[in-house]
Amino acid sequence: MTVKQFFKSTSFKCIAAxxxxxxxxxxxxxxxxxxxxxxEGERLQRAIKKLYGGTEVTIYGMDDVKIDDSVKEPKxxxxxxxxxxKADILAAYRIELVQDGxxxxxxxxxxxxxGGNDNGTVTCWVAVEIKDGKISEIYxxxxxxxxxxxxxxxxxxxxxxxxxxxxxxxxxxxxxxGYLVSGATQSSNAIDNSVNGAISFIKETFLGEEIEAxxxxxxxxxxxxxxxxxxxxxLTVVTKDKAEGLYxxxxxxxxxxxxxxxxxxxxxxxxGSTSDKNIDKMNPDILNGTLFAGKDLAYFENITANGQYSxxxxxxxSGATQSNFICAYACAFALANIDNYTGGNA
Amino acid sequence: MNKYKNxxxxxxxxxxxxxxxxxxTCPTLGxxxxxxxxxxxxxxxxxxxxxxxxxxxxxxNLIPNEVRIPCxxxxxxxxxxxxxxxxxxxxxxxxDSLGGFLALIVVNCIILGRAEAFANKHTVLxxxxxxxxxxxxxxxxxxxxxxxxxxxxxxxxxxxxxxKFKIGIFASPAGSFLIFGISIALFVYILNLFEQHKRVxxxxxxxxxxxxxxxx
Numbered sequence: 001m002t003v004k005q006f007f008k009s010t011s012f013k014c015i016a017a018x019x020x021x022x023x024x025x026x027x028x029x030x031x032x033x034x035x036x037x038x039x040e041g042e043r044l045q046r047a048i049k050k051l052y053g054g055t056e057v058t059i060y061g062m063d064d065v066k067i068d069d070s071v072k073e074p075k076x077x078x079x080x081x082x083x084x085x086k087a088d089i090l091a092a093y094r095i096e097l098v099q100d101g102x103x104x105x106x107x108x109x110x111x112x113x114x115g116g117n118d119n120g121t122v123t124c125w126v127a128v129e130i131k132d133g134k135i136s137e138i139y140x141x142x143x144x145x146x147x148x149x150x151x152x153x154x155x156x157x158x159x160x161x162x163x164x165x166x167x168x169x170x171x172x173x174x175x176x177x178g179y180l181v182s183g184a185t186q187s188s189n190a191i192d193n194s195v196n197g198a199i200s201f202i203k204e205t206f207l208g209e210e211i212e213a214x215x216x217x218x219x220x221x222x223x224x225x226x227x228x229x230x231x232x233x234x235l236t237v238v239t240k241d242k243a244e245g246l247y248x249x250x251x252x253x254x255x256x257x258x259x260x261x262x263x264x265x266x267x268x269x270x271x272g273s274t275s276d277k278n279i280d281k282m283n284p285d286i287l288n289g290t291l292f293a294g295k296d297l298a299y300f301e302n303i304t305a306n307g308q309y310s311x312x313x314x315x316x317x318s319g320a321t322q323s324n325f326i327c328a329y330a331c332a333f334a335l336a337n338i339d340n341y342t343g344g345n346a
Numbered sequence: 347m348n349k350y351k352n353x354x355x356x357x358x359x360x361x362x363x364x365x366x367x368x369x370x371t372c373p374t375l376g377x378x379x380x381x382x383x384x385x386x387x388x389x390x391x392x393x394x395x396x397x398x399x400x401x402x403x404x405x406x407n408l409i410p411n412e413v414r415i416p417c418x419x420x421x422x423x424x425x426x427x428x429x430x431x432x433x434x435x436x437x438x439x440x441x442d443s444l445g446g447f448l449a450l451i452v453v454n455c456i457i458l459g460r461a462e463a464f465a466n467k468h469t470v471l472x473x474x475x476x477x478x479x480x481x482x483x484x485x486x487x488x489x490x491x492x493x494x495x496x497x498x499x500x501x502x503x504x505x506x507x508x509x510k511f512k513i514g515i516f517a518s519p520a521g522s523f524l525i526f527g528i529s530i531a532l533f534v535y536i537l538n539l540f541e542q543h544k545r546v547x548x549x550x551x552x553x554x555x556x557x558x559x560x561x562x
Binding site: 010013014017018021022025028029032033036037038046 | 405408409410412413416417420421423424427428431432434435438
């Protein structure tokens with residue numbers, strides 16, 4: 001085919017038509033994006049309207065600078081994302097509002113809760129009232145975004161948010177308290193994590209309260225019941241009941257770790273799998289402890305996707321996936337925290 | 347004029363995309379648990395469907411037959427993206443309530459179906475009327491089912507609480523599926539009754555004409 005023939009061919013017409021349409025559409029959308037872009041300032045004002053209704057509020061950002069409707073890129077009290085174990089803090093503002101002639105001080109925090117469906121997140125605005133240097137009330141909460149939470153769209157109503165709102169009494173929110181949206185349990189868990197993250201961030205950053213440093217891989221672990229036995233040199237790890245929206249009840253493990261941070265022995269003392277049928281489905285090499293022996297933290301990080309539960313796990317965890325995952329997670333916890341329990345003399 | 351009446355009646359009733367052709371089931375099942383979301387989705391589809399029909403009808407002679415489907419998809423995707431921008435800017439609550447279903451309009455078979463079956467064979471005006479008729483047919487179906495689902499599932503209509511009694515299943519896609527099935531059955535039943543009545547009337551007129559002719 002000559003060049004002339006090519007330019008006269010149907011192929012060329014097809015390419016030209018498709019590219020022309022793509023170009024026109026691309027230019028049109030670029031212009032429209034410039035005209036219709038929703039700025040961060042607009043998003044903040046919308047969040048304020050949702051959380052505070054018609055109440056007039058004054059927003060303060062970084063360096064106590066007032067933020068009004070005209071500000072397109074408001075500077076938050078946090079200059080960059082703060083990563084906590086179960087949440088990321090994206091933005092924070094100080095709010096002042098006058099109600100019944102009294103001035104109320106609030107903090108408004110945008111927190112992205114981890115641990116949602118398929119490793120996804122739910123981002124919420126959390127508004128809390130401060131009195132006498134302490135959090136006195138969780139004023140309101142609103143969801144702004146989510147990732148991979150298809151079951152969450154439009155399902156979280158005032159009834160669900162009611163569990164958070166009102167007088168605050170140092171409570172840590174969890175799906176185990178029974179307040180969750182059925183069918184969106186893991187999304188409910190991500191919202192709990194978002195609210196808990198926002199509260200601990202406010203306490204630590206703005207109120208100067210000391211928060212105990214969290215242990216890595218402790219999301220599913222009952223830290224009060226987990227203990228190290230000096231005589232046997234084994235760590236007894238107990239997991240939480242239906243932790244973070246998963247089905248298994250508490251497991252109890254005895255795990256020994258070698259000096260070079262590898263699993264020496266792994267034994268299931270109490271199996272929290274939901275039924276005998278599910279225990280039978282568990283990986284037999286996990287049940288008898290052979291699969292994990294000799295493995296290091298990198299191995300468990302790999303098979304548990306860095307400790308975040310997902311249905312799409314490595315095939316080693318197939319079958320009763322959640323129970324298998326809890327077993328691998330407990331080993332990751334033991335390897336990452338053994339020094340805290342032994343004082344570095346494992 | 348009769349032509350436009352036929353196009354309108356087909357889109358609204360006789361070839362209603364939801365009840366007769368059972369197209370666009372994904373947003374139907376996902377959104378009819380709330381009447382306002384259902385109506386919002388319907389109206390968004392009206393705009394996108396009408397515009398896509400108009401543009402495809404305008405471009406039909408310029409687009410080679412071999413690449414018509416990719417071209418339609420590009421046009422539809424552009425319109426959906428534009429609609430998303432407009433909704434996010436001016437109606438953020440509706441934008442939030444439609445969630446992922448808004449982006450899924452790109453692959454809504456009503457829109458691609460009308461482009462392929464109608465717009466690329468008809469004039470711009472006819473295509474626009476077809477888009478409006480099918481869009482409003484879809485909107486009406488979604489809104490009616492949305493009202494029923496929301497009333498049964500939440501005891502409210504368009505967010506206004508009417509009664510405390512509610513049946514949880516109707517607030518979920520499973521309940522939507524049930525209402526969708528019952529609505530199709532009812533719609534087809536009523537349409538059949540109407541057709542039957544029309545047939546009886548035509549037969550009676552024909553018989554009367556025959557008798558009159560014989561008498562004459």
